[in-house]
Amino acid sequence: MENRTDKNSYTILFAIAMVVIVGALLAFTASSLSPKISENMRIEKQQNILYAMGVNNNDAGSAVFVDTKDASELFAKYITKQEVITNGSVSEDNQAYLIDLKKDKAAAGGDAAKRNLPLFIGEKDGKTFYIVPIYGKGLWDAIWGYVSMDENMVIQGAYFDHKGETPGLGANIKERFFMDDFIGEHLLDANGNFKGVEVAKGNADPTNEDKTDNEVDAIAGATITGNGVAAMIKSDLKLYKPYFDNLKNN
Amino acid sequence: MGLLSKKDAKLITDPLADNNPITIQVLGICSALAITAQLKASIVMAVSVLFVLGIGNVVISLLRNIIPSKIRIIVQLVVVAALVIIVDQVLKAFSYELSKTLSVFVGLIITNCIIMGRFEAFALGNGPWKSFLDGIGNALGYGVILIIVGFFRELLGSGTLLGFKVLGDPIEKTGLYAIGYENNGFMLLSPMALIVVGIIIWVQRSRNKALIED
Numbered sequence: 304m305e306n307r308t309d310k311n312s313y314t315i316l317f318a319i320a321m322v323v324i325v326g327a328l329l330a331f332t333a334s335s336l337s338p339k340i341s342e343n344m345r346i347e348k349q350q351n352i353l354y355a356m357g358v359n360n361n362d363a364g365s366a367v368f369v370d371t372k373d374a375s376e377l378f379a380k381y382i383t384k385q386e387v388i389t390n391g392s393v394s395e396d397n398q399a400y401l402i403d404l405k406k407d408k409a410a411a412g413g414d415a416a417k418r419n420l421p422l423f424i425g426e427k428d429g430k431t432f433y434i435v436p437i438y439g440k441g442l443w444d445a446i447w448g449y450v451s452m453d454e455n456m457v458i459q460g461a462y463f464d465h466k467g468e469t470p471g472l473g474a475n476i477k478e479r480f481f482m483d484d485f486i487g488e489h490l491l492d493a494n495g496n497f498k499g500v501e502v503a504k505g506n507a508d509p510t511n512e513d514k515t516d517n518e519v520d521a522i523a524g525a526t527i528t529g530n531g532v533a534a535m536i537k538s539d540l541k542l543y544k545p546y547f548d549n550l551k552n553n
Numbered sequence: 554m555g556l557l558s559k560k561d562a563k564l565i566t567d568p569l570a571d572n573n574p575i576t577i578q579v580l581g582i583c584s585a586l587a588i589t590a591q592l593k594a595s596i597v598m599a600v601s602v603l604f605v606l607g608i609g610n611v612v613i614s615l616l617r618n619i620i621p622s623k624i625r626i627i628v629q630l631v632v633v634a635a636l637v638i639i640v641d642q643v644l645k646a647f648s649y650e651l652s653k654t655l656s657v658f659v660g661l662i663i664t665n666c667i668i669m670g671r672f673e674a675f676a677l678g679n680g681p682w683k684s685f686l687d688g689i690g691n692a693l694g695y696g697v698i699l700i701i702v703g704f705f706r707e708l709l710g711s712g713t714l715l716g717f718k719v720l721g722d723p724i725e726k727t728g729l730y731a732i733g734y735e736n737n738g739f740m741l742l743s744p745m746a747l748i749v750v751g752i753i754i755w756v757q758r759s760r761n762k763a764l765i766e767d
Contacts, residue, residue: 308619308621309622309623314621317624325635332642333642340645364722470594471590472738
């Protein structure tokens with residue numbers, strides 16, 4: 304005997320009802336939670352930027368951000384200026400930290416001149432930090448980070464994050480032992496040309512005492528992620544070179 | 554008689570050992586391999602599967618008499634996908650840190666064969682309460698294996714547990730590292746998870762001969 308639920312008409316009606324109900328449920332959940340989610344992402348960006356300029360709650364070995372509830376206040380306190388560089392001209396924009404590098408990169412389509420380059424200027428203990436976001440690809444997915452520099456393009460702090468690198472291997476780019484290696488590294492070579500920082504395998508200087516060799520020690524088993532970090536530093540920070548040249552000349 | 558009859562209690566205890574979804578039915582292996590490099594990720598995954606399978610089984614059980622059999626797999630897929638998206642969104646809104654740990658694994662919950670397997674094999678034929686217990690039992694059975702594998706992989710691979718350095722500091726050479734111990738990087742790669750699961754299966758079958766097939 305045929306069951307009533309076997310009819311084609313019933314099946315189609317059931318499918319339509321299911322799609323409408325589930326769709327409405329998900330749309331409701333997404334739209335009611337989205338302000339809270341974007342608030343969380345905004346705070347995370349502020350924490351990342353503060354981390355790169357050395358405002359954090361680090362303990363002996365691990366990387367810890369400032370508290371979520373203090374992030375906005377500290378951000379307002381330490382970040383004195385937010386700028387966007389578009390095709391060589393600099394404009395102030397106090398929402399610069401909300402620029403989505405991925406979308407911006409895609410929109411420019413490989414033409415660096417079209418990109419909007421965010422730059423954050425922070426003041427701490429009488430020292431000026433220039434903090435710049437970077438974005439690239441690791442082994443499995445996107446990697447990104449923030450690098451803070453002084454006016455000579457010497458790295459003062461770095462924060463890296465990733466979407467899906469291998470835990471224990473590539474994922475270690477967000478561990479302190481790796482990020483701290485970048486502190487003090489020069490981005491320019493001896494002649495003042497932009498060189499970047501290599502993540503070097505078989506480094507002759509594994510304890511990273513020589514800060515002018517443009518090299519930090521690589522993580523074992525994470526060659527492609529390490530190369531990705533070096534590549535995004537090179538490609539994204541290079542774009543800021545004219546800004547720093549300008550800074551020195553004035 | 555308490556809350557659970559003997560039969561109901563069996564729905565929870567069976568999947569923990571003698572009918573474990575991973576070691577006996579060999580389901581859900583893919584996610585067990587992918588995420589167990591760290592104990593914390595294993596625990597988060599276990600809790601998420603507990604939620605999705607517990608609720609999903611009840612939903613499917615409630616709908617079991619009205620679901621058209623021709624599209625029942627699609628209906629099951631929609632239910633599990635919707636639940637996973639809700640879990641993900643709620644975590645992102647209220648526990649952002651945790652959601653970042655989980656982000657890669659959310660997709661893996663949808664593809665987890667245990668969930669579809671329980672919907673198909675149990676929830677479509679049983680009432681909501683029994684289905685709920687079955688879902689909880691299987692998710693716990695899955696979670697137990699995940700946590701055991703995660704424990705050994707993180708301990709031997711990174712020398713840490715939940716991020717705490719339990720074997721000493723590999724850079725400062727303290728604790729076990731002082732006497733020449735080295736972390737086993739192979740433990741962090743997926744093949745090692747398969748070997749650890751294999752060892753668990755071996756131990757389990759050698760203790761309970763009834764599980765050995767001819």
